[in-house]
Amino acid sequence: MMFSRLQARPRLATCLALFALVVSIVAIYWPGLGGSFVFDDYPNLLDNPAVRVDKLDAGQWLSAMLSSPASSLQRPLAMFTFALNYFFTGYDAWAMKLTNVGMHAFNALLVFALVRALQRAAAKGPIEGAARALPWFATIAWALHPLHVTAVLYVVQRMEVLAHVPVFAGLWCYVRGRTNLLQGKRGWGWIALGILGGSAMGLLSKESALLLPLYALGIEAFVFRFRGRDGKREPHLLTLYIWLLAVPLVAGTAWLLPRVMDPAAFAGRDFTLHDRLLTEARIVVDYLRWTVFPDVRVMGLYHDDYVISRSWWGPHSPIPAMVVLLALAVGGWMVRKSRPLVALGIFWYFAAHTMTATVVPLELVFEHRNYFALLGVVLALGDLLLCANFAQRIPIVTRTLALIFILVCAATTLMRANEWDSLLRFARSEATKHPNSARATYEYARALIGISGYDPKSPLRKEIFRALDVARRVPGSSTLPEQAELIYSARIGIEPAPGLWDALRAKLRIRSGGPQEQLSLIAMTNCAAQDLCAFPPQEMLDTFQAGLERGPHAGVMTIYANYALHVLGDRPLGLRLLRESVALDPSNAQFQVNLIKLLNSMGLVEESRQHIAVLRTLGRLDQYGPAADELEKTLPAPATTR
Structure with missing residues (x-):
C-alpha cells in the first residue's frame, strides 16, 4: 500500500504540472483571442455560405464538411469543426480562436507523452538527473514557441493544428507497439493503428498528416533501428516501410512530376520551379534560425516580401544555406548511435518540410509549416542541453540555457499574442515589420477603412489614402489596393485619383485570374450592385475586358455576368457569360x-x-x-x- 502511494504521488505531480502547462498556454494566448479574422479566413469561412450551419440537418452538415476551397480533398473534419463553431456562436472570432488554443493545448499533452515514450525507448539505462526533464523541456518549448502563433491564432490554420492531433497520437501508438514487440508482447495492432489510423484521420484535416509514416521511419531508423526482440533485423518492418513509403513515393512522383514540370503550374506565381528550390533552401535555414533564436521583429503572418533566389550566385545565393543544411544532415548521421534523439530531431525537421519546401507550387513562406518541424528542433536541442555528456560536465550552463530558451519563447509568444488583440494593431504591426509586403501594407489600409466606416469626415481619411498609396507601390502588389481606393473614393463621394482605373487594368492584363484579382472584381461588382458605388459603367466594362485579354477565364466571366445582371440589367449578356463560364469549368x-x-x-x-x-x-x-x-x-x- 505504501508503494502504491509513492507511485501515485509522481503521477499526481505530473498531472498537476501538465494542467499548469495547459493553463499557461491559454493565458499566454489569451490576449490574441480578441483579434479578428484575417487573410484566408475569408474564402474558407466568412465568404463560404456552406459553413453557416444553423440546424441539425444532415445535408447542411455534409455540405459544410465538403466545402473547403483550399484543397481538392476538402478537409472534412476541420470544416466540420468550423461549422460546429458557427452552429453555437456564429462568426465569433474569439470562440473560434479559443477552440484553436484548446486543440493546441491538447497537442501539447500528446507531445509530452510522445517525447517521454521516445526517451524511454532510446535510453540505454535508467534516466537520471537533468535527463528526466527532457520531456518537459521539449513540450514546454514546443507549446510556447512564438512560431506557433500563426497556426493557433490564425483561425483557418486550425486545419494544421487539428491534423496533428492524430499525427502525435499515431506516433505515440507506434512507439508503444514497437516497445511491446521488443518485450515479446503484441504490438502490430498498435503500429497499424498509429500509422494507418493516424494518417487517415489526419488527412481529414490537412494533407500534412500524410508525412506521419515518414516521421515513424525516423523513429524506427534512429531509436529502434529495425531490431526485433532477439536483436536481429526484423524483416516485417522493412516490408512495412516499402509498402508505406517506397511504393507511394514512386506512384506519387509519377503523378506529381508531370504537373510540376508543366509551366502552367507556376503561371500564377512570381517564381519558377528552379527559383522555388533555390529559395526554399534559404527559407528552411531561416525557419531554423527563427526557431532557435526567436525574434518578434521578423515573425509575422505575411512573408510575401521574402527575396527570391533567381540564381546560384549573387547577394541571395542559396549556397551558404545549402552548406548549413548539409552540415546539419551529416551531423545528425554522425551522432545517430551516441545521441539517437538528436539524430531523430534533425531527421524530423527535414522530413516536416519535404511537402512544403520542395517541388509543390505552394507559396514560399508560412510560419505554420513548422508545427511539427519545431518539435524536431526542440527535441534535439533538449537532448543536447540536458542529456549529452558535456551537459553533465557543465550542468549550470546548459540548464540555464534551457531555462532561458523557454522564458524567451514564452515572452515572445506573449508579445506576438498581444499584436493579434485587435485588427488594427495586428495590421499595423504586420505592415511595420514587413513594409515591402504587398499583403501586409494592403491589410493595414483595409483595417483603417473598416474603422473609418466610410465616413467622409473621418480623421483617418488622410492616413487611409497614404496607406493605400504605399500598398499600391509595393513591387508585385495585386489589384487589391486599386480596388480598395476606388471603392473608398466612391463611397465617400469623391472622384478617384487620376490614372487609378488605368493602373487597375494594367495589373489585370498581367495577371487577371489570380484569387486576389478576382476578389477585387467581386468587391467592385458587389459595391455597384448594392448602389454603394456609382462606378461609370464604361470603366467597369473596360476593366472586365482587361481581365479577359489573356484569354477566357471562368471565374472572371462569372463575376462579369453578375455585373451584367445586377447592375446593367443585361440578361442576354449575363446568360452568355454564365454559359461560357460553365463550358470552361463544368465541374464547378x-x-x-x-x-x-x-x-x-x-x-x-x-x-x-x-x-x-x-x-x-x-x-x-x-x-x-x-x-x-x-x-x-x-x-x-x-x-x-x-
Whole structure:
C-alpha cells in the first residue's frame, strides 16, 4: 500500500504540472483571442455560405464538411469543426480562436507523452538527473514557441493544428507497439493503428498528416533501428516501410512530376520551379534560425516580401544555406548511435518540410509549416542541453540555457499574442515589420477603412489614402489596393485619383485570374450592385475586358455576368457569360447553380434540367443533391421559344 502511494504521488505531480502547462498556454494566448479574422479566413469561412450551419440537418452538415476551397480533398473534419463553431456562436472570432488554443493545448499533452515514450525507448539505462526533464523541456518549448502563433491564432490554420492531433497520437501508438514487440508482447495492432489510423484521420484535416509514416521511419531508423526482440533485423518492418513509403513515393512522383514540370503550374506565381528550390533552401535555414533564436521583429503572418533566389550566385545565393543544411544532415548521421534523439530531431525537421519546401507550387513562406518541424528542433536541442555528456560536465550552463530558451519563447509568444488583440494593431504591426509586403501594407489600409466606416469626415481619411498609396507601390502588389481606393473614393463621394482605373487594368492584363484579382472584381461588382458605388459603367466594362485579354477565364466571366445582371440589367449578356463560364469549368458547382437560377428565371426549362442533372453528379456523397432538389422545385412552366 505504501508503494502504491509513492507511485501515485509522481503521477499526481505530473498531472498537476501538465494542467499548469495547459493553463499557461491559454493565458499566454489569451490576449490574441480578441483579434479578428484575417487573410484566408475569408474564402474558407466568412465568404463560404456552406459553413453557416444553423440546424441539425444532415445535408447542411455534409455540405459544410465538403466545402473547403483550399484543397481538392476538402478537409472534412476541420470544416466540420468550423461549422460546429458557427452552429453555437456564429462568426465569433474569439470562440473560434479559443477552440484553436484548446486543440493546441491538447497537442501539447500528446507531445509530452510522445517525447517521454521516445526517451524511454532510446535510453540505454535508467534516466537520471537533468535527463528526466527532457520531456518537459521539449513540450514546454514546443507549446510556447512564438512560431506557433500563426497556426493557433490564425483561425483557418486550425486545419494544421487539428491534423496533428492524430499525427502525435499515431506516433505515440507506434512507439508503444514497437516497445511491446521488443518485450515479446503484441504490438502490430498498435503500429497499424498509429500509422494507418493516424494518417487517415489526419488527412481529414490537412494533407500534412500524410508525412506521419515518414516521421515513424525516423523513429524506427534512429531509436529502434529495425531490431526485433532477439536483436536481429526484423524483416516485417522493412516490408512495412516499402509498402508505406517506397511504393507511394514512386506512384506519387509519377503523378506529381508531370504537373510540376508543366509551366502552367507556376503561371500564377512570381517564381519558377528552379527559383522555388533555390529559395526554399534559404527559407528552411531561416525557419531554423527563427526557431532557435526567436525574434518578434521578423515573425509575422505575411512573408510575401521574402527575396527570391533567381540564381546560384549573387547577394541571395542559396549556397551558404545549402552548406548549413548539409552540415546539419551529416551531423545528425554522425551522432545517430551516441545521441539517437538528436539524430531523430534533425531527421524530423527535414522530413516536416519535404511537402512544403520542395517541388509543390505552394507559396514560399508560412510560419505554420513548422508545427511539427519545431518539435524536431526542440527535441534535439533538449537532448543536447540536458542529456549529452558535456551537459553533465557543465550542468549550470546548459540548464540555464534551457531555462532561458523557454522564458524567451514564452515572452515572445506573449508579445506576438498581444499584436493579434485587435485588427488594427495586428495590421499595423504586420505592415511595420514587413513594409515591402504587398499583403501586409494592403491589410493595414483595409483595417483603417473598416474603422473609418466610410465616413467622409473621418480623421483617418488622410492616413487611409497614404496607406493605400504605399500598398499600391509595393513591387508585385495585386489589384487589391486599386480596388480598395476606388471603392473608398466612391463611397465617400469623391472622384478617384487620376490614372487609378488605368493602373487597375494594367495589373489585370498581367495577371487577371489570380484569387486576389478576382476578389477585387467581386468587391467592385458587389459595391455597384448594392448602389454603394456609382462606378461609370464604361470603366467597369473596360476593366472586365482587361481581365479577359489573356484569354477566357471562368471565374472572371462569372463575376462579369453578375455585373451584367445586377447592375446593367443585361440578361442576354449575363446568360452568355454564365454559359461560357460553365463550358470552361463544368465541374464547378457554384457556376452550375448560378446558371440554373438564371435559366429558371428566364423560363428555359429544358436547359435548366440538363444542368441540374450535371449538378447532381458533382461533389461527393450526393453533396449537391439537396441544392439540386431545391432548384428543381423552382422550375417554371416551359417557355415557348427563346
